[in-house]
Amino acid sequence: MIKNPWLQILYGVLLALLLDGLLFHSGIYARYLDPRSTAGELHGLLTVAKPKEMRGAVAVVGDSRIAEGFSAKLADAMGGGVRFVNLGIPGTTPRVWHYFLRELDPDARRFSAVVIMLPNYDETSKENFNDRTLDLSYLAPILRYGDAAPVAGSFDSRDARSRALLFTFLRGVAYKQDILDFILHPAERLKNVNGYIEKRWRAIYDYPGRPDSLEGVSVDSAGRLRFPASIKPELKPLLQTYLAEMHYDERLQHHERYRALWLGRIAERYRNSRLFIFQIPRGPLHYLKPAVAPFGVLAKLEANVLPADAFTAFERPGFFFDQLHLNARGREGFSKALVARILPLLK
Amino acid sequence: MLFTSLIYWPFFLLVALLCGLARGRLRVLILVVASLLFYAYWNTLLVWALLGFTVFNYLMSLVIGRSRALLALSIAADLAVLGFFKYYNFLVASAAGLFGFSAEPFILNIVLPVAVSFYTFEAISYNVDIYRGDVQPRKSFLDFALFLSLFPHLTAGPIIRPSNFFPQIDHGKHSDAGVRWGVLQIVKGLIKKMVFADNLAPVSTQFFGHIGSSPDAVSAWAAVLAFGLQIYCDFAGYTDIARGCSRILGFDFPSNFERPYLSADIAEFWRRWHISLSTWLRDYLYIPLGGNRRGAARTYLNLLIVMGLGGLWHGASWNFVVWGLYHGVLLAAHRFTSGFVSRASFWYSRAMVPVRVAFTFLLVNLGWILFRAPDFHASLLTLKALFAFRHGADYSLLLLPALLLAISLAWCLADRGRKLQHYLFEGGGLRFPLSFATSLLLIEIFAKTDIAIPFIYFRF
Known part of the structure; x- marks a missing residue:
C-alpha cells in the first residue's frame, strides 16, 4: 500500500508515460493514423516501402518536387533491370529524410543507391529550417525515446525544443x-485506412504528372512578369513572389548549419554506400539565373554531388505547372535525365 | 506565467518543496518572494505597483481603527488606483461621446496591471473588516503581503477574505489528504481549461471575431453555447487549479463555483457562480446599500446597482455594465415573481426542475452575448442571428459544443455529490496513481496545445 501522496503522484506520472508508450510508441495506434495526414502519409509509406522487393532498388528521396517530378515507372523502364523507388513526401526536409531513411533502411544496405534532391545549392528561402516544427508532425510515428536530445537540440528556439521533447x-x-x-468519424477512418496506402502507392507509380503548363510565362526587359491568357489567376501572385525571391542571394548561415547537420548525418549513415545529391530543377524562370556550383558543406560531403547544371535544361516555364513543381512533360524529361546521370555511376 | 504553461509546474514544485522544508516565518517569506517572482514574470515594473499598493493598505490598516474618515480615505485611494488603471480611458471616451469632444488628446497609454480588480477588492474587504471589528489588523507586513499576493489566487481569484486567510498562516493545513485533494483539483482544472475551454474557444472566436452583416442561427447558437461552456470551464478551471495549488501549499480557499449551470433559477445561479465575487458584492455593497430591508422598490434598485457595478468590475466597457444590469433585471424579476408564485405550484415541482434548469441556462447564455461580443452592434447582430434560420446552414458547428455539453452532463450525473471524483483520488494504494495517469493521458490527447489561450479572467 503506497501511502505517501508524492510517491503516488510519481507513480501516476510514470504510469501515464507507460500508457502513452503502449498506445503510441508501440505502433498500435499508428496503424489507424489518417493516411492523408502528415504522420499518416509517412507511416503508410514506411509500411509499403519496407517489403523485401525494395532491396537493391535506387531510392529517390525528396519533397513534393520529387513526388511530382520523378517517375519510378519511367525510370524502371529505362533502368536495364535497376529498380527505382519514389520516396518523395510533400512538405518534408532533410531532417525528416534522415529519420525516415533510418527507419526504412536500418542497416543502410537496403538500397543500391540513395539519391537525394536539394532545392537549390544557393538556398534562397529565408525560413530557418532548423526551427521548422512542422518536421515534428512528420517525425511523430518514427521518433524513439533516445532521439529526444538530438532532435530537440537541432532546433534553435526554446519553444521548438520544448515541443520536440514533448512530441x-x-x-x-x-x-x-x-x-x-x-x-x-470512426467509420470513415477505418474505411480510409483499409488499403489506402497500397492504392496510393500504386497510383504514385502510375502517376503521369500534371498536364498544366506555364508555357508562355515570360519576363520583360523591365523585369516584369508577362502571363499568357491561359494562366490561372491564382498562380499569378505565387509567380510574382517566386520571381522576387529568385534574385535573393543570401547564403544564410542557418542553411549551412542545417545542411551540415542533416546532410552530414545522412552522408555518415551511407558513407560506405552510394549516396548522390543533386539540385532539383529550381523553378520555371531560373534559366535567368545561372546555377551555382556546390559550395560550403556540400563540397565537403562524403557523397557524390552532381554538377549544379545537371538538370537546368528543365528550368523553363513549359516544364512546370506552378512555381515549384514539374509538370507531366517535365516529369518525363527529368526522370529520364536523372536515370541517365545515375546509371553510369552505379556501374 | 500561465497555469497551463510548462514553466509553471517546475516553479510550483520548487516552491512546494521549499515550503515543505521551511517552517514558520521562513515559509511566509518564501511564498511572498515566489508570488512576486510569479507576478514579475508578466511585467517587472508592475511588481512595484503591487508593492506600493500593499504598503499603502498595510499602513492604513494599522491606523484605521474605528475611523470612518480613514476607512473612506483608504477605499477612495484603492478605487482611485483601480479607476485610473482600468477605467480612465473608458471614462474619457464615454465623456467625449456624451459631450461631443475629441477623446484622443486625453487618452493615455496605460498598461492594466494583471489582477488589479482582484487585489483591490481584497484590500477593501480587509480595511472594512478592520473598521467593522471583524478582524484585527495584522502586524506582520509579510502576512498582509501574502494575503494580497499569494500566487495561485493572485491573478484571478478566488477573492479571499481576511477572516478565512490569516488563521491559516498561523495554523497551516499540511496533510497527505490535502495533497491528494489538491492534485484532484489541479487535474480537474487542467481538464476544464485545456480540454474543454480551449477546444471551444475557436468556435466562439470564429463567430464573435468575424461577425458579418448577416450571421445565421446555427453558427450563432453554436458560438453562444460554445462561449457559455468556455467561460465556465475557463474560469472554474482556473479556480480549481488555484485552490489545488493553494491546498498543497497549506491554504484552503473557499469554493468559487458549485456547478452553476445546474441552477434552477437565476438567484441560485448567482449563489453558485463566482461565489467569492457575489458574496463580496453582497457583504460590501448590497447590504450597506440597505439590501432588502428598505422595501421592494429599493431592493430592486439595489440589485440593479450591485449587478451593474459588478458588471463594470469585469471590464471597462458599457457591454459589461449592460450585462450586469441584465442580471440585475433577472434577479429583480425573479424576486418579484417569487412573491406570488407558490413554492407548492407545479412550476416548482420536481418534474419541472430540468425545465427550470434549461430555462436558467438559456437566460444566462443569452447574457453571455453581451459579455463576449466586442460591442453593442455585434451583440444585437448576434441576438438577431439566433432567429435567422436559413437553408444550408453548417450544423457541424454545433457538434463540438453539444458533445462537450453532453459529456459534462453525463459526468455530473455519474459524479453526483462529487462522490466519484473523491473516490478516485482519495486514499492510499494504486487507485490514485491510476486515476491521475488516466487524467494526464486525457489532457495529453485532448488538450489544445498548438496555441496558448490565456485565461479569460486574467483580463479583469
Whole structure:
C-alpha cells in the first residue's frame, strides 16, 4: 500500500508515460493514423516501402518536387533491370529524410543507391529550417525515446525544443488532432485506412504528372512578369513572389548549419554506400539565373554531388505547372535525365 | 506565467518543496518572494505597483481603527488606483461621446496591471473588516503581503477574505489528504481549461471575431453555447487549479463555483457562480446599500446597482455594465415573481426542475452575448442571428459544443455529490496513481496545445 501522496503522484506520472508508450510508441495506434495526414502519409509509406522487393532498388528521396517530378515507372523502364523507388513526401526536409531513411533502411544496405534532391545549392528561402516544427508532425510515428536530445537540440528556439521533447516523450500530443478526428468519424477512418496506402502507392507509380503548363510565362526587359491568357489567376501572385525571391542571394548561415547537420548525418549513415545529391530543377524562370556550383558543406560531403547544371535544361516555364513543381512533360524529361546521370555511376 | 504553461509546474514544485522544508516565518517569506517572482514574470515594473499598493493598505490598516474618515480615505485611494488603471480611458471616451469632444488628446497609454480588480477588492474587504471589528489588523507586513499576493489566487481569484486567510498562516493545513485533494483539483482544472475551454474557444472566436452583416442561427447558437461552456470551464478551471495549488501549499480557499449551470433559477445561479465575487458584492455593497430591508422598490434598485457595478468590475466597457444590469433585471424579476408564485405550484415541482434548469441556462447564455461580443452592434447582430434560420446552414458547428455539453452532463450525473471524483483520488494504494495517469493521458490527447489561450479572467 503506497501511502505517501508524492510517491503516488510519481507513480501516476510514470504510469501515464507507460500508457502513452503502449498506445503510441508501440505502433498500435499508428496503424489507424489518417493516411492523408502528415504522420499518416509517412507511416503508410514506411509500411509499403519496407517489403523485401525494395532491396537493391535506387531510392529517390525528396519533397513534393520529387513526388511530382520523378517517375519510378519511367525510370524502371529505362533502368536495364535497376529498380527505382519514389520516396518523395510533400512538405518534408532533410531532417525528416534522415529519420525516415533510418527507419526504412536500418542497416543502410537496403538500397543500391540513395539519391537525394536539394532545392537549390544557393538556398534562397529565408525560413530557418532548423526551427521548422512542422518536421515534428512528420517525425511523430518514427521518433524513439533516445532521439529526444538530438532532435530537440537541432532546433534553435526554446519553444521548438520544448515541443520536440514533448512530441518525443508524449506521442499522444503529436497525434491529438488525428485521435479527435478518429473519434468523431470512426467509420470513415477505418474505411480510409483499409488499403489506402497500397492504392496510393500504386497510383504514385502510375502517376503521369500534371498536364498544366506555364508555357508562355515570360519576363520583360523591365523585369516584369508577362502571363499568357491561359494562366490561372491564382498562380499569378505565387509567380510574382517566386520571381522576387529568385534574385535573393543570401547564403544564410542557418542553411549551412542545417545542411551540415542533416546532410552530414545522412552522408555518415551511407558513407560506405552510394549516396548522390543533386539540385532539383529550381523553378520555371531560373534559366535567368545561372546555377551555382556546390559550395560550403556540400563540397565537403562524403557523397557524390552532381554538377549544379545537371538538370537546368528543365528550368523553363513549359516544364512546370506552378512555381515549384514539374509538370507531366517535365516529369518525363527529368526522370529520364536523372536515370541517365545515375546509371553510369552505379556501374 | 500561465497555469497551463510548462514553466509553471517546475516553479510550483520548487516552491512546494521549499515550503515543505521551511517552517514558520521562513515559509511566509518564501511564498511572498515566489508570488512576486510569479507576478514579475508578466511585467517587472508592475511588481512595484503591487508593492506600493500593499504598503499603502498595510499602513492604513494599522491606523484605521474605528475611523470612518480613514476607512473612506483608504477605499477612495484603492478605487482611485483601480479607476485610473482600468477605467480612465473608458471614462474619457464615454465623456467625449456624451459631450461631443475629441477623446484622443486625453487618452493615455496605460498598461492594466494583471489582477488589479482582484487585489483591490481584497484590500477593501480587509480595511472594512478592520473598521467593522471583524478582524484585527495584522502586524506582520509579510502576512498582509501574502494575503494580497499569494500566487495561485493572485491573478484571478478566488477573492479571499481576511477572516478565512490569516488563521491559516498561523495554523497551516499540511496533510497527505490535502495533497491528494489538491492534485484532484489541479487535474480537474487542467481538464476544464485545456480540454474543454480551449477546444471551444475557436468556435466562439470564429463567430464573435468575424461577425458579418448577416450571421445565421446555427453558427450563432453554436458560438453562444460554445462561449457559455468556455467561460465556465475557463474560469472554474482556473479556480480549481488555484485552490489545488493553494491546498498543497497549506491554504484552503473557499469554493468559487458549485456547478452553476445546474441552477434552477437565476438567484441560485448567482449563489453558485463566482461565489467569492457575489458574496463580496453582497457583504460590501448590497447590504450597506440597505439590501432588502428598505422595501421592494429599493431592493430592486439595489440589485440593479450591485449587478451593474459588478458588471463594470469585469471590464471597462458599457457591454459589461449592460450585462450586469441584465442580471440585475433577472434577479429583480425573479424576486418579484417569487412573491406570488407558490413554492407548492407545479412550476416548482420536481418534474419541472430540468425545465427550470434549461430555462436558467438559456437566460444566462443569452447574457453571455453581451459579455463576449466586442460591442453593442455585434451583440444585437448576434441576438438577431439566433432567429435567422436559413437553408444550408453548417450544423457541424454545433457538434463540438453539444458533445462537450453532453459529456459534462453525463459526468455530473455519474459524479453526483462529487462522490466519484473523491473516490478516485482519495486514499492510499494504486487507485490514485491510476486515476491521475488516466487524467494526464486525457489532457495529453485532448488538450489544445498548438496555441496558448490565456485565461479569460486574467483580463479583469
